[in-house]
Amino acid sequence: MSFILNIETATKNCSVSIAKNGETIICKEIAEEGYSHAEKLHVFIEEIIAETGILVHDLAAVAVSQGPGSYTGLRIGVSAAKGLCFALNIPLIAVDTLQTLASQAKVNEGKIISMLDARRMEVYSAIYNADLEIERPILAEVIDENSFKDFTETIYFVGDCAEKCKLVLTNENFIFLEDVKYPSAAAMSKISYDKYQKSDTVDVAYFEPYYLKDFMITPSKKK
Numbered sequence: 001m002s003f004i005l006n007i008e009t010a011t012k013n014c015s016v017s018i019a020k021n022g023e024t025i026i027c028k029e030i031a032e033e034g035y036s037h038a039e040k041l042h043v044f045i046e047e048i049i050a051e052t053g054i055l056v057h058d059l060a061a062v063a064v065s066q067g068p069g070s071y072t073g074l075r076i077g078v079s080a081a082k083g084l085c086f087a088l089n090i091p092l093i094a095v096d097t098l099q100t101l102a103s104q105a106k107v108n109e110g111k112i113i114s115m116l117d118a119r120r121m122e123v124y125s126a127i128y129n130a131d132l133e134i135e136r137p138i139l140a141e142v143i144d145e146n147s148f149k150d151f152t153e154t155i156y157f158v159g160d161c162a163e164k165c166k167l168v169l170t171n172e173n174f175i176f177l178e179d180v181k182y183p184s185a186a187a188m189s190k191i192s193y194d195k196y197q198k199s200d201t202v203d204v205a206y207f208e209p210y211y212l213k214d215f216m217i218t219p220s221k222k223k
Contacts, residue, residue, distance in 0.1 A: 002060040003052075005045065005084070005194060006188035008036045009077030010069025010097040011160065013182035016044040022193030027186040030190050037076045041047075044073050045080070056088065058189070063093035063102065063192030065183060067210035068124040068138060069116055071116060075210035091201040096125040098138055100110055100183040101158050102193060110154035111135065115143075115161040121168075123161050140212050142167055171221055203218055 008114045014037045015029035015179075028044040030036060049056055057125065065079035067074050081158040085092045094125070100115035105112045107130050115123040121143050122138060127136035141147070154173050158180040159167065166176050 001052055002193065002196060003058050003062050004061045004063055004093070004189070004192050005049075005059050006095075006185040007041070007045075007077045007081050008065040008100065008183050008185040008188060008189050008193055009041060009073040010065045010067055011071075011073065011182045013184065014040045015167070015183070015185035016041065016048055017185035017189060017198070018048050019189035019193060022177075022190045024186045024189040025038060026097065027184065029186075030183060031182055035070065035073060037073050041080055045084075054168075055213075056084075057092060059088060060085070061085075061091045061093050061196050063095050063188055063195070065095040065097045065118050065185075066207075067097050068140075068212040069097050071211060074211070077209070078209050082207070085204045091196070091199075092204045092207060093195045093200070094202045094207060095188050095191050095195070096138070097183050098124065099128070099132065099208070100187050101125070101130045101180065103132055103187045103191065104180045104184065105156050105177055107154075107156050110156055111151060112156050112158060114150065115159040115165065116119070121164065122182075123159075123165070125159075138210075138212065143169070148174070150192060208221075 006017045013031040017027035062081045101114040102112045112128045115125045126138040157176045162176045162178045
């Protein structure tokens, strides 16, 4: 019996779940404009452990979203996950954020394109088939009317970019699943358990989130 704590903080959604043998038992999450991860994450972890009725020492591993995504959100999630793994001497599992997002699209055919908002018309994206096998690695790319135009099969877009991208991605075979906006820790459960069974873990001391590109600080306009 393997209990895994899943932590997803790569986007505005602060999300935590506990899974038993790959099945989500409980998930707590909240998506807020102001990023409440620092205030909510540890509270959610304590609450779901208590509500599940297990002890923290019953955890077999901790899984964390590795990005791409919000620099601050990823740092908060990874720091919490590392702290638990060090304290409990259990393995750390890294899960691709865009794979988690793609897994929330329940489709049987076509391609799934996971996209997370970067800046302006730039997105972080990856392409998967309906079996969640990656077909094009993660990229930071600018979206325009020519993006993905060579695909003839049905393309399902998931992520928080629908509002800006559907204005230029207008092909008839493009479908935006607007109810799949943010990755959820509930969707990490099967992925993290599969990795756990394969001993596909990362070094707790040296693991760093996958930022994809350098964090940029906008200078203040105030004098």
